[in-house]
Amino acid sequence: xxxxxxxxxxxxxxxxxxxxxxxxxxxxxxxxxxxxxxxxxxxxxxxxxxxxxxxxxxxxxxxxxxxxxxxxxxxxxxxxxxxxxxxxxxxxxxxxxxxxxxxxxxxxxxxxxxxxxxxxxxxxxxxxxxxxxxxxxxxxxxxxxxxxxxxxxxxxxxxxxxxxxxxxxxxxxxxxxxxxxxxxxxxxxxxxxxxxxxxxxxxxxxxxxxxxxxxxxxxxxxxxxxxxxxxxxxxxxxxxxxxxxxxxxxxxxxxxxxxxxxxxxxxxxxxxxxxxxxxxxxxxxxxxxxxxxxxxxxxxxxxxxxxxxxxxxxxxxxxxxxxxxxxxxxxxxxxxxxxxxxxxxxxxxxxxxxx
Amino acid sequence: xxxxxxxxxxxxxxxxxxxxxxxxxxxxxxxxxxxxxxxxxxxxxxxxxxxxxxxxxxxxxxxxxxxxxxxxxxxxxxxxxxxxxxxxxxxxxxxxxxxxxxxxxxxxxxxxxxxxxxxxxxxxxxxxxxxxxxxxxxxxxxxxxxxxxxxxxxxxxxxxxxxxxxxxxxxxxxxxxxxxxxxxxxxxxxxxxxxxxxxxxxxxxxxxxxxxxxxxxxxxxxxxxxxxxxxxxxxxxxxxxxxxxxxxxxxxxxxxxxxxxxxxxxxxxxxxxxxxxxxxxxxxxxxxxxxxxxxxxxxxxxxxxxxxxxxxxxxxxxxxxxxxxxxxxxxxxxxxxxxxxxxxxxxxxxxxxxx
DNA sequence: ATTGCGAATGACAGCGCTAACATATGGCGA
DNA sequence: TCGCCATATGTTAGCGCTGTCATTCGCAAT
Numbered sequence: 001x002x003x004x005x006x007x008x009x010x011x012x013x014x015x016x017x018x019x020x021x022x023x024x025x026x027x028x029x030x031x032x033x034x035x036x037x038x039x040x041x042x043x044x045x046x047x048x049x050x051x052x053x054x055x056x057x058x059x060x061x062x063x064x065x066x067x068x069x070x071x072x073x074x075x076x077x078x079x080x081x082x083x084x085x086x087x088x089x090x091x092x093x094x095x096x097x098x099x100x101x102x103x104x105x106x107x108x109x110x111x112x113x114x115x116x117x118x119x120x121x122x123x124x125x126x127x128x129x130x131x132x133x134x135x136x137x138x139x140x141x142x143x144x145x146x147x148x149x150x151x152x153x154x155x156x157x158x159x160x161x162x163x164x165x166x167x168x169x170x171x172x173x174x175x176x177x178x179x180x181x182x183x184x185x186x187x188x189x190x191x192x193x194x195x196x197x198x199x200x201x202x203x204x205x206x207x208x209x210x211x212x213x214x215x216x217x218x219x220x221x222x223x224x225x226x227x228x229x230x231x232x233x234x235x236x237x238x239x240x241x242x243x244x245x246x247x248x249x250x251x252x253x254x255x256x257x258x259x260x261x262x263x264x265x266x267x268x269x270x271x272x273x274x275x276x277x278x279x280x281x282x283x284x285x286x287x288x289x290x291x292x293x294x295x296x297x298x299x300x301x302x303x304x305x306x307x308x309x310x311x312x313x314x315x316x317x318x319x320x321x322x323x324x325x326x327x328x329x330x331x332x333x334x335x336x337x338x339x340x341x342x343x344x345x346x347x348x349x350x351x352x353x354x355x
Numbered sequence: 356x357x358x359x360x361x362x363x364x365x366x367x368x369x370x371x372x373x374x375x376x377x378x379x380x381x382x383x384x385x386x387x388x389x390x391x392x393x394x395x396x397x398x399x400x401x402x403x404x405x406x407x408x409x410x411x412x413x414x415x416x417x418x419x420x421x422x423x424x425x426x427x428x429x430x431x432x433x434x435x436x437x438x439x440x441x442x443x444x445x446x447x448x449x450x451x452x453x454x455x456x457x458x459x460x461x462x463x464x465x466x467x468x469x470x471x472x473x474x475x476x477x478x479x480x481x482x483x484x485x486x487x488x489x490x491x492x493x494x495x496x497x498x499x500x501x502x503x504x505x506x507x508x509x510x511x512x513x514x515x516x517x518x519x520x521x522x523x524x525x526x527x528x529x530x531x532x533x534x535x536x537x538x539x540x541x542x543x544x545x546x547x548x549x550x551x552x553x554x555x556x557x558x559x560x561x562x563x564x565x566x567x568x569x570x571x572x573x574x575x576x577x578x579x580x581x582x583x584x585x586x587x588x589x590x591x592x593x594x595x596x597x598x599x600x601x602x603x604x605x606x607x608x609x610x611x612x613x614x615x616x617x618x619x620x621x622x623x624x625x626x627x628x629x630x631x632x633x634x635x636x637x638x639x640x641x642x643x644x645x646x647x648x649x650x651x652x653x654x655x656x657x658x659x660x661x662x663x664x665x666x667x668x669x670x671x672x673x674x675x676x677x678x679x680x681x682x683x684x685x686x687x688x689x690x691x692x693x694x695x696x697x698x699x700x701x702x703x704x705x706x707x708x709x710x
Numbered sequence: 711a712t713t714g715c716g717a718a719t720g721a722c723a724g725c726g727c728t729a730a731c732a733t734a735t736g737g738c739g740a
Numbered sequence: 741t742c743g744c745c746a747t748a749t750g751t752t753a754g755c756g757c758t759g760t761c762a763t764t765c766g767c768a769a770t
Binding site for chain 1: 755756757758759
């Protein structure tokens with residue numbers, strides 16, 4: 001109470017001293033009705049609310065004894081800062097919006113993990129949204145993210161619509177597009193060249209003497225880029241027109257895929273799950289060997305480098321793409337506005353036994 | 356301008372009319388410096404800001420012509436509502452905090468997808484945090500989530516520390532613990548009985564005539580519950596003490612695991628990735644058959660029912676756990692405070708060729 | 711003695727929005 | 741004609757913080 005009255009010296013406003021009484025009572029009955037506020041803590045510690053705010057954000061500016069008193073009050077009241085109010089007052093939300101097509105059973109989860117590992121220790125929160133490969137939902141999610149005023153947006157790919165692009169461009173925050181290298185990026189980019197990845201696989205198949213190539217997977221923008229690189233390179237090398245089989249997103253469909261690809265002797269699957277599903281189909285058809293790639297009647301290469309691909313037999317050849325690094329790099333790009341804004345993380349063709 | 360002057364009738368405050376001039380200029384030069392606010396839109400549409408607010412949230416309360424005028428102004432200015440301010444004013448953030456141990460390569464991704472599919476269409480945002488199986492980080496993330504004042508918290512498991520539990524209990528919002536059925540839940544639960552899952556696998560192995568059981572996987576709370584059920588049931592049936600091998604979280608370690616389990620003829624892996632890794636090790640050792648479970652020198656059962664388990668050969672027997680349903684159910688539990696607060700989603704022992 | 715300065719603390723206004731309560735306006739039945 | 745209600749819109753007062761200045765106080769430099 002001594003500290004309190006010392007502090008009261010400075011008060012003039014009747015209104016303020018008047019409400020103080022009632023609020024004190026509230027504090028003393030240890031009301032659990034409402035979450036305690038900064039000023040409740042301030043009152044209890046006998047300081048002004050700005051001092052409590054400093055204890056939370058800039059403790060070095062507060063004298064040790066005062067700080068201790070405030071911290072005690074915070075503990076006693078179970079004070080949890082309200083970042084919503086803080087964000088409004090400071091125009092900083094300390095959050096980033098993350099938009100992925102999907103998070104389940106997907107390699108994008110690595111990217112989300114990577115960026116959140118980088119961002120969370122710095123006090124940023126991740127607001128996650130999924131587009132489910134649906135342009136309309138993507139636009140809605142983008143608008144929803146922006147209305148929470150994130151410090152930056154990280155997304156897999158580029159907005160599917162012009163509306164989405166405009167929304168992001170007008171947001172005046174760092175935007176990072178990932179998993180691609182768009183020609184006209186909105187802002188920053190952390191990805192790799194899907195076209196080149198497709199070409200690299202075609203090159204490999206051709207070097208192996210394969211003749212009849214096929215591509216299986218989705219028709220999303222990245223899958224299509226891979227297909228184009230794959231096809232263009234095959235044609236440029238004088239091969240027959242490669243086949244393309246568009247599959248559902250779940251890998252089960254890929255099991256039956258080889259029935260639709262007669263005569264094909266090399267398959268590039270847009271992701272490892274499809275590749276493994278396809279191999280399951282080959283196995284049933286007696287077209288899979290436990291030997292090395294050269295012994296395979298049908299060569300298979302996936303993309304993503306799932307740990308599982310290493311473990312199965314025959315082990316899966318794949319394009320390894322560092323999803324985690326993409327996430328970390330994207331996080332870095334949101335934090336520093338200057339410097340290199342287009343980072344190609346590359347990929348590696350990892351050759352194992354499947355092709 | 357007519358609408359504007361009509362509206363000005365109602366103004367008295369000099370200050371307000373004074374600033375109005377400058378703000379109009381700002382609007383007219385189409386300043387992209389600052390994001391337009393509600394009142395900027397209101398000014399342009401010649402209405403009060405509350406009307407704009409209504410157009411956004413309760414359009415039925417606004418006359419069609421007025422609404423059209425406001426919508427036009429919003430479009431022209433590229434208005435994006437500021438949910439941070441809205442949240443502070445209405446004490447509703449329309450967000451839920453989600454805490455998972457990890458999102459990458461993990462079955463929890465299904466749960467996050469499930470809940471976000473349910474929540475996003477309702478206008479809720481998902482704030483995602485990872486504890487990385489670290490109690491201190493979990494507590495920090497919990498505090499960080501709560502300070503954003505989410506409408507609810509959904510987490511995998513229960514808080515590892517008393518501090519964490521207290522934090523959640525004091526938050527006075529729905530809390531959903533998932534993937535377990537804790538004895539003294541904080542609030543709601545959507546999970547399954549990990550102990551019973553372990554027991555079910557042991558029962559199955561015993562029925563199959565297996566004698567020397569082992570458990571491989573992590574020592575997180577859920578893994579340990581599975582182990583206990585597995586062990587207790589084996590002992591109750593008079594088997595030797597089962598072995599337990601604690602592995603790193605990545606599946607690679609499981610490849611070499613069988614070398615440390617001499618004489619073992621049945622293995623329960625805490626997740627499918629470990630199971631598949633373990634099978635890779637068996638294959639190298641010549642202990643894996645492409646035939647049915649009975650033919651396997653070492654039976655293997657996983658947990659999670661990854662799609663991949665169905666595709667590999669021999670196909671993986673597993674405990675299927677409906678991660679997606681857990682997420683959806685958890686979402687439902689955050690929305691309705693009444694009703695059943697403890698939902699057991701169960702599990703299924705799916706028998707295939709591995710064990 | 712005066713000035714200046716750094717350290718510690720506080721007052722005040724306002725972030726952009728919404729809840730709660732007015733206030734017009736125009737039928738419409740009594 | 742007079743309430744009376746429904747519809748459409750507006751005014752006011754914050755939500756719980758933080759930015760931006762004060763202000764106070766001791767103490768060293770002049």
